[in-house]
Amino acid sequence: MEITLIKRIGSGSYGVVYEGIWITNTRKCVKVAVKCLEKGNNKDSETNILREIRNLQELKHENIVTFHGAYRQKNICLIFEYSDCGSLYDYLQKKIVRVSNIEKLHWMLQCANGMEYLHSKKTVHRDLKTQNLLLFNNYRTLKICDFGTVKQYATENTELIGTIGYMAPEVCTADGKYTEKCDVFSYGITFWEVFAEKKPFDELKKKNMHPLAIQYKISNGARPDINDMHICKDSDLIKAIIEKCWDQDPDNRPTMKRIVAFLGIDLRLYIPLNFEDIEITECVSLRMVDMVSAVMKIGELDF
């Protein structure tokens, strides 16, 4: 594989990500992201990256970042399609473009779509957060990345894995048994973050509270303030769904399939609109969203 690394983009817990150029067998130049395991990283990291490769080979979906392959050159390197808009986390930090609520809802639908696919493959992500959601196509397309934590959930899950603030209470309890519903919890927190444009539990972090103390509070029911979300006042149903997603009891959380059905039906109402019209029509659309959803709720979609 002919790859030239151009510049460093950033780093994660077990490696560095570079922007690179991949010259394909047909001599085409493709911009890629190359994730390399750092020298001096331990055996666990190598196990994780090998696990990520195995997981990625199985996963092909429009809302999951495309994996082109891997090579070893001193270190193991993974090649992915390149996201020129960065992550959802980067967007929320810099906000260099204006994104309407409708476009944000579309992001959350795409995220749920990718997660539903993952769950249909009987796998659980375990580290869903804004850093692991990449944006493409002028901020319109969202794809899930970072599959080092992905695992089949046919077996009993007990590993303590994830990110403080996004981790479901059951992941950190004594027996630590959890299912794919831990991703639904993280999805709820991520949804809130996108609309509140704040980092979850940031006020506690700013008070220098220990991360484990923050997680302890979450395990005892602490949640972000739902009213921090900048969403049309009438969109109580959207808020109700988020609250269901981060319910203490995993069984009360909706499946990703239900979330896709809910948001998908709503979004069909306003996707045909021009994006230029959205600023004016957004509130009206969201009210329509609630009406339609309320009707659906009475019927098949019972959250």
Ligand SMILES: Nc1ncnc2c1ncn2[C@@H]1O[C@H](COP(=O)(O)OP(=O)(O)OP(=O)(O)O)[C@@H](O)[C@H]1O
């Ligand atoms: N395909 C990609 N295209 C462009 N940037 C990427 C791509 N994949 C990752 N990045 C960026 O590289 C940086 C590091 O990503 P990485 O997935 O290694 O770590 P992380 O998710 O930030 O942290 P951790 O793995 O510890 O949870 C992030 O800024 C991320 O947005």
